[in-house]
Amino acid sequence: xxxxxxxxxxxxxxxxxxxxxxxxxxxxxxxxxxxxxxxxxxxxxxxxxxxxxxxxxxxxxxxxxxxxxxxxxxxxxxxxxxxxxxxxxxxxxxxxxxxxxxxxxxxxxxxxxxxxxxxxxxxxxxxxxxxxxxxxxxxxxxxxxxxxxxxxxxxxxxxxxxxxxxxxxxxxxxxxxxxxxxxxxxxxxxxxxxxxxxxxxxxxxxxxxxxxxxxxxxxxxxxxxxxxxxxxxxxxxxxxxxxxxxxxxxxxxxxxxxxxxxxxxxxxxxxxxxxxxxxxxxxxxxxxxxxxxxxxxxxxxxxxxxxxxxxxxxxxxxxxxxxxxxxxxxxxxxxxxxxxxxxxxxxxxxxxxxxxxxxxxxxxxxxxxxxxxxxxxxxxxxxxxxxxxxxxxxxxxxxxxxxxxxxxxxxxxxxxxxxxxxxxxxxxxxxxxxxxxxxxxxxxxxxxxxxxxxxxxxxxxxxxxxxxxxxxxxxxxxxxxxxxxxxxx
Numbered sequence: 001x002x003x004x005x006x007x008x009x010x011x012x013x014x015x016x017x018x019x020x021x022x023x024x025x026x027x028x029x030x031x032x033x034x035x036x037x038x039x040x041x042x043x044x045x046x047x048x049x050x051x052x053x054x055x056x057x058x059x060x061x062x063x064x065x066x067x068x069x070x071x072x073x074x075x076x077x078x079x080x081x082x083x084x085x086x087x088x089x090x091x092x093x094x095x096x097x098x099x100x101x102x103x104x105x106x107x108x109x110x111x112x113x114x115x116x117x118x119x120x121x122x123x124x125x126x127x128x129x130x131x132x133x134x135x136x137x138x139x140x141x142x143x144x145x146x147x148x149x150x151x152x153x154x155x156x157x158x159x160x161x162x163x164x165x166x167x168x169x170x171x172x173x174x175x176x177x178x179x180x181x182x183x184x185x186x187x188x189x190x191x192x193x194x195x196x197x198x199x200x201x202x203x204x205x206x207x208x209x210x211x212x213x214x215x216x217x218x219x220x221x222x223x224x225x226x227x228x229x230x231x232x233x234x235x236x237x238x239x240x241x242x243x244x245x246x247x248x249x250x251x252x253x254x255x256x257x258x259x260x261x262x263x264x265x266x267x268x269x270x271x272x273x274x275x276x277x278x279x280x281x282x283x284x285x286x287x288x289x290x291x292x293x294x295x296x297x298x299x300x301x302x303x304x305x306x307x308x309x310x311x312x313x314x315x316x317x318x319x320x321x322x323x324x325x326x327x328x329x330x331x332x333x334x335x336x337x338x339x340x341x342x343x344x345x346x347x348x349x350x351x352x353x354x355x356x357x358x359x360x361x362x363x364x365x366x367x368x369x370x371x372x373x374x375x376x377x378x379x380x381x382x383x384x385x386x387x388x389x390x391x392x393x394x395x396x397x398x399x400x401x402x403x404x405x406x407x408x409x410x411x412x413x414x415x416x417x418x419x420x421x422x423x424x425x426x427x428x429x430x431x432x433x434x435x436x437x438x439x440x441x442x443x444x445x446x447x448x449x450x451x452x453x454x455x456x457x458x459x460x461x462x463x464x465x466x467x468x469x470x471x472x473x474x475x476x477x478x479x480x481x482x483x484x485x486x487x488x489x
Contacts, residue, residue: 028323034330037263041205045152048072052149055142060166062093063138070094078158083268086160086281097135099169106136109176110169113219119226122179122186140177143170147196153205156261157268160285161208161303164292171197171216175223187240194220194244202251207258207303207384208289211296214391221245221394228401229463238405245398247423253388255340259381263333266308267326296387305380328353336381343389344430350378386447389427390460393444396424397462400433400442404464413437413464440464 045051049068058071074094078085089095099106112121146167155162175193179186194217201213224241227233289303299305308329335348400420404413417424417432426433426444434443434451441454443461452458 028327030323031327031330033334034323034327037260037330037333038267041153041156041257043152043154045150048075050150051154052146052151053154055146055149056164056167057087057162058094059139059142059146059170060095060097060099060163062096063134065093067142075154078160082157083159083265084272084278085158086278086285087158087162088281089163089284090280095163097139097166099139099166106133106169106173109180110172112176113172117226118176118223119179119186122176123183125176125180136173139166139170140173143167143174146170147174147192151196151200151203153200153203153209153257155209156205156257157264158206159265160281161206161288161292163288164208164212164295165288168212168216168295171219175220183234183237187237190220190223191240191244194224198252202249202254205257206261207306208292210255210258211292211298211384211387214388215292215295218391218394221391221398224398225394225401225462228398228405233405238402241398242402245395245402247396247399248388248392250341253341253343253392255381255385255388256337258384259333259337259340262306262308262379263329266329269308270322270326297390298383298387302380302383305383307379309377309379340381340385343385343427347381347385390447392427393446393460394462396427397433397442397444397460400424401462401464404442413442417442434459 048054049072054071054075055068056071057074058065058067058069061067061070074087074089077088109122109125112118112125115121171193175186175189178189197213197216197220200209201217204210204213224245227237228241228245286304290300293300293302296302332348332350332353335353339345339347400417403420403424404416413435414432417435420432422430424433425431428445428447428449434445434454435441436443436454439454439461440463441461442464443454443459445451446458446460448458450458454461
């Protein structure tokens with residue numbers, strides 16, 4: 001009996017050894033998905049000094065320094081150690097124009113953005129005596145220059161996140177200052193601002209840049225909706241806004257490059273294990289991510305929740321199985337990118353891309369790649385895909401506001417919403433936007449996909465007005481007013 005047990009045990013060990021040997025020593029060739037994901041994004045800007053991305057990096061530097069040159073220096077510092085180094089904002093004079101909450105020279109125009117009618121608050125500033133601080137003037141001037149520059153996201157392949165706080169403040173100051181100088185100036189600045197950031201949104205290669213662009217496009221869309229919700233609106237203003245209020249296109253919605261960037265950084269750190277030596281730079285980057293998450297209305301740890309996770313299984317991390325592991329990751333990321341193109345579709349799960357075996361001790365070591373994903377937390381990309389669709393919903397609502405101001409004004413609003421077509425439907429449901437006649441609100445159900453009656457804390461809503469019920473004016477009066485204003489339903 002003892003002999004029989006030993007024979008069975010010996011055969012089992014032989015089979016196990018053979019299987020383990022075959023598993024460990026027979027690595028795979030790079031899959032097509034892996035090769036595709038390792039492609040670098042194309043570059044169109046040859047001269048770094050013309051790229052607005054570098055001005056973004058150096059936006060808050062001391063007035064004595066060239067912000068573009070400083071930004072170029074910062075980019076070269078991380079480019080020399082791709083995937084492992086963070087942007088260094090701790091060197092002397094790189095944050096002299098840091099924006100703080102207690103800056104009295106900028107608090108009024110920045111706080112006005114939170115008002116129900118920020119346009120009215122901006123216009124009040126026209127008659128209010130104020131002397132802009134040197135910081136205010138410099139930030140707005142730098143921002144005006146940034147808007148004129150081409151922009152290419154050169155953060156691809158780097159783990160660090162640039163500072164956006166000063167750029168975001170400058171965006172709000174720039175637009176608010178325009179409206180304080182008159183409606184025409186304000187609309188002109190809103191046009192330039194929105195156009196520039198939609199271009200950034202379409203061409204963003206990193207998640208942080210994508211989210212920042214969405215935040216500012218969202219900001220500008222809110223202002224459009226405030227104007228388009230007014231009962232009386234100058235015709236020239238209405239026509240200008242109608243051209244600006246359009247849904248996101250495919251490139252603006254696409255998450256391809258931000259997702260692929262996470263894969264590229266993961267491969268870089270797998271090839272050369274990450275050593276946490278840039279503690280100060282990483283801490284600054286983490287703070288920047290938390291600030292950006294708050295600005296976007298996301299969980300404070302949202303960016304951390306999509307970081308590329310390396311396996312804990314020591315055998316799976318072995319170079320003997322490197323390509324097999326990377327191929328599995330590549331298949332997941334490839335499927336994730338494709339699913340993200342259809343926001344209403346469910347996203348794939350990481351563990352679905354391995355033939356996960358039972359978690360016995362033997363199976364764990366015999367099939368390390370298949371079991372590695374039980375040790376890796378699932379990245380939560382839904383947060384960011386949904387955030388882009390929130391901006392899309394707000395732009396679609398603005399487009400509908402403009403559409404509903406045009407004839408036929410006697411047609412029922414729900415009918416007109418249905419006839420608007422899929423491009424103006426709610427991106428969260430794929431059906432027409434909703435209308436609350438009691439509140440005079442047009443709304444999207446938002447990320448919870450529940451009809452909350454247009455509640456602005458849960459739904460994404462804008463105000464529109466019903467057509468006037470009074471007797472129409474005399475022909476002479478009607479003709480005079482029709483040239484100057486457009487009335488909202």
